[in-house]
Amino acid sequence: MQKNARKKILNISLKEFAAYGFEGARMDRIAQKAGVNKAMIFYYYSSKQNLHRTIIKNALLDFIPKVHQAIIKAKTPERFFETLPELCIRYFSQKKDIIKMIGRELIQSPKKISPLIREIFSELPVSPPKMLQKVVRDWYQKGQISESDPVQFIFNIIPLCLFPIIAKPIVEAIMDITIPDDEVFLDRRIQSISNLLKRGMLK
Numbered sequence: 001m002q003k004n005a006r007k008k009i010l011n012i013s014l015k016e017f018a019a020y021g022f023e024g025a026r027m028d029r030i031a032q033k034a035g036v037n038k039a040m041i042f043y044y045y046s047s048k049q050n051l052h053r054t055i056i057k058n059a060l061l062d063f064i065p066k067v068h069q070a071i072i073k074a075k076t077p078e079r080f081f082e083t084l085p086e087l088c089i090r091y092f093s094q095k096k097d098i099i100k101m102i103g104r105e106l107i108q109s110p111k112k113i114s115p116l117i118r119e120i121f122s123e124l125p126v127s128p129p130k131m132l133q134k135v136v137r138d139w140y141q142k143g144q145i146s147e148s149d150p151v152q153f154i155f156n157i158i159p160l161c162l163f164p165i166i167a168k169p170i171v172e173a174i175m176d177i178t179i180p181d182d183e184v185f186l187d188r189r190i191q192s193i194s195n196l197l198k199r200g201m202l203k
Contacts, residue, residue, distance in 0.1 A: 006044055009034045014055050018100040021108065022052055053116065056105070059098045060120050063091060068128045071135060077145050080135075081157075081197040086190045088161035093186060099165055145201050156201060160193050 012034040016025045027048055031038040045051040070087050074080035092099050105113050121127055136150040147153045164171075172179055179185060 005034075005036060005040065009036060009041055009044065009051075010055055010058070013051055014097050014101060017052055017055065017104075018097040021104045022048075025052075053112075055098070056102060056113070057116060057120065059095070059102070060117060061123075064120060064128060065124070066091065068124070068126065068131070071128060071131055074135075077139050077202060078198060081201070082194045084157060085161050085193040085197070088158075089164070089186055089190050089193070092162065092165050093181070096165065099162070103166055143203050146203050147201055153201075157197060160196065164189055164193075 009030065013025070013030050016030050016033075020026075025048070027038055027041060031041055034041075041051065045054060066087055067084070070080070070083045074083055102113065121129060132154070133150040136145070136153045137148070139145045140148040145153070147156065168179055
């Protein structure tokens with residue numbers, strides 16, 4: 001019962017923060033929609049700040065190990081340029097609220113996100129950033145990729161994978177179309193990103 005209540009509070013809170021941002025979100029509204037007393041939310045999470053932080057941390061703790069596994073399984077840069085776009089696009093297409101929530105924080109309070117990500121990395125048995133830095137340098141030294149800087153390497157990939165989800169309404173307005181949320185579009189987007197990365201970053 002307690003576990004179900006906590007899960008319901010987190011789900012409702014995610015939608016609230018995604019819709020209104022941290023400042024606009026209201027604990028009274030969360031309690032009402034979750035069907036619980038507001039005091040119960042503070043009992044579980046102590047504060048609005050901690051509730052907000054818990055939601056983001058849970059999402060990152062779910063996603064980052066998947067990226068870690070993608071790095072491990074990618075034996076070649078070609079394979080990495082296929083697996084990472086597919087992972088990101090498929091994962092976040094099902095979790096649009098967390099993208100909206102994190103997106104708001106990156107715009108309004110970017111300094112909150114970086115320490116949280118570092119904290120999560122510190123809790124993992126192996127550091128994905130250190131592993132990725134080594135992999136990128138190895139690929140470059142072997143003449144497999146054109147980018148030697150792991151930072152630029154990631155900058156070239158992450159926006160391509162995440163921006164389509166955020167930018168969908170803008171593209172729809174520019175092109176005067178409605179883009180369907182279906183497997184056909186996701187497959188084409190993944191393939192397009194993979195092709196672009198391969199053409200631009202492989203030697």
